[in-house]
Structure formats: C-alpha cells, structure tokens
Amino acid sequence: MPDTAVASATTGRARTRALQGGTRRRGSRGPRNIDAYLVLTLGGLIMIFPFVWQLIMSLSTQAEVTSVPPTLVPEAVQWRNYVDVFDLLPFAASQFTVSALVTVMRVVVQMILCAMAGYAFARMQFRGRGIIFALLLSILMVPSQIYLIPQYSIIQNMGLLNTVLGIAMPGLFSAFGTFLLRQHFSSMPDSLEEAARLDGANQWQIFWKVMLPLSGPALASVAILTTIASWNDLLWPLVVSTYEESMPLAVGLATLQGQHMTNYPVMMAASLLAMAPILILFLVLQRRVVEGLAHSGMKG
C-alpha cells in the first residue's frame, strides 16, 4: 500500500490521533484496518465455535447430534434436554448447590481475611513484617500439588471429607488475594488515616470504617478471581469428595466421562448449565473480569 506510513503520519489529524491514542502505522480507522477485522473475525469465530456448537447440540436430538455430516440447525428446538438434565443426572441440583456454597464461602472468608492481612502488611509497622510477607508470597511460587496430600490428610482427620467446608477449606486462605489487597492499601493516601486517627479512631475503626469502604474495586477483583477459580476447580474437590451428592459440579461432570453416558444432547445441556453462571458473570462484568485476570498473571 503506497499511501500509508509516511503520508498519514505527516497529516495533522493523524499526528494528533497518534499522540492521543497510541496510534501505530496508518492513521486510523475504517477500511484501513481491514486486515485486523478479517483476522479477528475469523479467529474469534474459531474461539467461540465450541460454545456455539455446544449450544446447538444441547438443543438437538440424539440422532441429529450423531449424524454425518453434522446437523448445523436442529429441525425442532429441543428445550426438553434442559429439563432432562435433572432426570438423567439426579445429583445435578445438589452439585450445583455445593459449587455455589463453596464459592460463596471462599469469596466471603477470603475477602475478610485477605483485606485484614493486606491492610496490616501495607499500613502497619511490626516486627517481622518483611519476612512474614515474603514467606506468604513464597506459597505462590510452589506448585499446588506439593500441598495436596497433607491437606487431604488434615481434612480427613478433621472429619470434613465430602463436606462443603472441607472442599472450601484450603481455599479460604489466599496469599494471592492478600498480595493484591496489600498493593491496593499501599496506594491509599496517608492523609485519610491521619485524619481518622486525629478523630480518635483506633486501627480497627480506621480499617473498617475508612479504608474498607473505599476498597470496592480491589475487593471486587479478588471476589471475581476467587469465584472463577473456585467454580472451575477440579483437582482438590476431586480428591476430597467421593459421594455424588456432595461433589461440586466440576467433579460431577468430570466423573461422568467414566460412566459411558451417551445421551449427548443432555450432556451438552448439563455442561452448558454448569458453565453458565461464570459465563454470565464474564459477559456482564467483562471489563472488570479482564482487569482481574491481568493481575492473576502473578498467580503461579
């Protein structure tokens, strides 16, 4: 393309835009980004194909799902498959409840404990602060399998196998959440704290009444990451839950594979229902989820 680089960069408009928005190569929009639109559309379609295909199969009949060539549009939409999930998988509802309870428990407890500890690491002076914080972060550098067997023994000895508390337990304590919230509290202005101190507030009151109410976005990041991780988690709950009625959904679905389930449309409906809460969360809070995930790079 002959008209590109030099020409557009020397025009005033393109120059302004370059300074404002981080332009590169040609000035701007429109047909000039045609290569980007083409590649992104094609790539994007490949990326969401499994989800679309899952939805289509979940609304088809067994014969349509197993036909060759594949049936792209079902003859009649089979909403019944979504009802049949609960007949074919009698524990689906209770597994859903387990997943939800474990997730809620982890989010609530983590937010409280991580906010308290993160606040102390960020804004209090105490002996051993540096060392304790370094030890805490070292947890993140070790692969989680290292902890698994002893964690299992502890939960077993506490009599918590197959319980919501047992499944949620190690995940109630998060070094990563503490790290994120410490970063947040470090960035808050000292003047807030001093003003509250002058008013006679003690440490707890400063934390609870002054700092925490200003921490919505940071807490939301932690809550979102915990929700996604907890809902999707497989290895730990697989180890501590053995009864079908006390498993979270991820384990319930993963163990279906072994049982030679062949009612494919219903399986597709079940797996879509299992993912639905997180997919909806993602679609609604897209920007915030992406922000949170950008932080989660730290999480090894």
Next chain:
Amino acid sequence: MSSDRTRALKRDDAWAWIFIGPLMAGVAVFYFWPLLSTFYNSFTEFGAFGGTQWTGLENYRTLLTDGEVPRAVLNTLIYTAVVMLGIPLSVYLASLLNRPGLRFAWFYRVMFFMPIVAMPAAIAMVWRMIYNSDFGMLNYLLSLIGIDGPYWIASPGWALAAVSIVGLWASLGFSIIILSGGLRGIPPELYEAASLDGAAPMRQFFSVTVPLLTPSIFFLTIITAINGFQLFDLLYALMGPTNPAMSRTQSLVYLFYEQAFGQNDKGYASAIAMLILAIIGLITVVQFRLQKKWVNYA
C-alpha cells in the same frame, strides 16, 4: 510530619497480629506445614493402616527407575511446548486487538477471552464431541479435504495432540490479556518516528512492537511454562481416568494424582511432587538466565 515517621515512632505489633493472625494461622496449617510434610513424606512409605515408615531415598530411586516418569515428563514437555506456540500467535492477535480506531473491540475481546473463564470439566465435554471419531465435527471437516481423521482421544498417538490443542485454545486469551498490558505501555511517538523514517507496518511490528514487548513476552513464557507443567484438569476431563490411552498420555501431575489417590502410594507421590517442584524451579531459573539474551528492558 510524614506519616512514615509517625508510624515508625509507634509500632503496631499487637494490632498487626490481630489483623494477620487469622490468615497466617490458616496459611500455617494448610500451606507451610503441608510443604514440610510433603518433603518429609517423600522419604517415607505410607502403611496400609495409617502411619509412615522412613525408607530413606527409596522413593527417589523408584522415581529414577520407573519407566512411567520419563514418559510423563516428556508428555508434559510436549504439551507445554505446544501451548507455548500460542505466544507468537497471541503477540500478533494482541497487536491487532489494540489497533487504534478498531471498532467492536469489546466484541472481539469477548470471543477471545471466553475460553479462559470456561470450566475445563464442562468445555472438555464439548471438545470430546468435536473429536469424536464417528460423528465429530473435526473428522468431518478433515474428510472434506480427503483426510481420514484419527481416533484422537482414544488413540495413544493422537490423544496428547488433542489435549494440547485444547490447552492452546484455552490459554490464548490469557496471553492476549497480558500482552495487551505491555502494548499499552509502548509510547506512540515511537511509531510516529518509525513512520517518519519510512518504516512499513510490517517493519514497525518487528522493529518496535516486538522488541518493546519482550518483557511481557518473557513474563508470559514463565507463566505459560509453569501452568503447562501443572496440566491436570483438561487431561482428566478430556480423556477420563478409564481411558486406555491414558497411561501413554498422562502428565506428571496426573501421575502424581494416580499414585497418591489411585495406587494410594502417598510416599512415592510426594517424591513426584518434589520432582514437579524441582522441574518448575529449573525451568524458571533457565528462563531467567536466557532472559539477558533476548529481553529488552528499555
């Protein structure tokens, strides 16, 4: 008065322990103690009725002679390598997604980022359908161009490839997110200067974008390697524990799981866990060493 000085004057020891106490107690019980415990356990054998017996280096000797270990290490390496191939691809895609003036960017982001948040156990069920050798979409598409598709998940030779492709698909969006952060940090003047010097878009991509993105790419290779080495969820959910091809396809973490909770050989499993820790540590050290050769901290 600076508040640092105020705080330095007055230590908060008692308050601090009230604040960090609950978290640190949990962390001590569920992380610090297990870490030491696994290290100790790797030198023991678990009795059938509880209790452990010190066996010295026996588990590590088994680790060296067990034919399944090198196979699992190799499988995990292959998987990690394939997922790493997604990094160059995501550099390109991230640069497209961050083009100024690109419309519908949020729409593209939704499409590319959706796989990151999808439950592996659930999405694996769909991929099993796509890979199905009788009526799956993939083999149908292959048949259109005259290729007789393999049995994918049921065949030892192809199952690992099948799992790796899903792993690549599932991690691409995350790479794009990390790289987008890096892209936003590149000063626009650089592109302007490059344009004035007459550098074509392609040249700008390789002379400005890629070099300035190397710190993000480096970070990403470390994270991708660490995550790749912990392959379990996708493998387990895609193949299922009863799959006969599993013994040829298993990852190191799967082998660990199988020894610990299938064979109930928790001492040996602890040694495998130590091996995973050592390999991940080694990869990270090597990457930090190589970093000087290609990462550009401007």
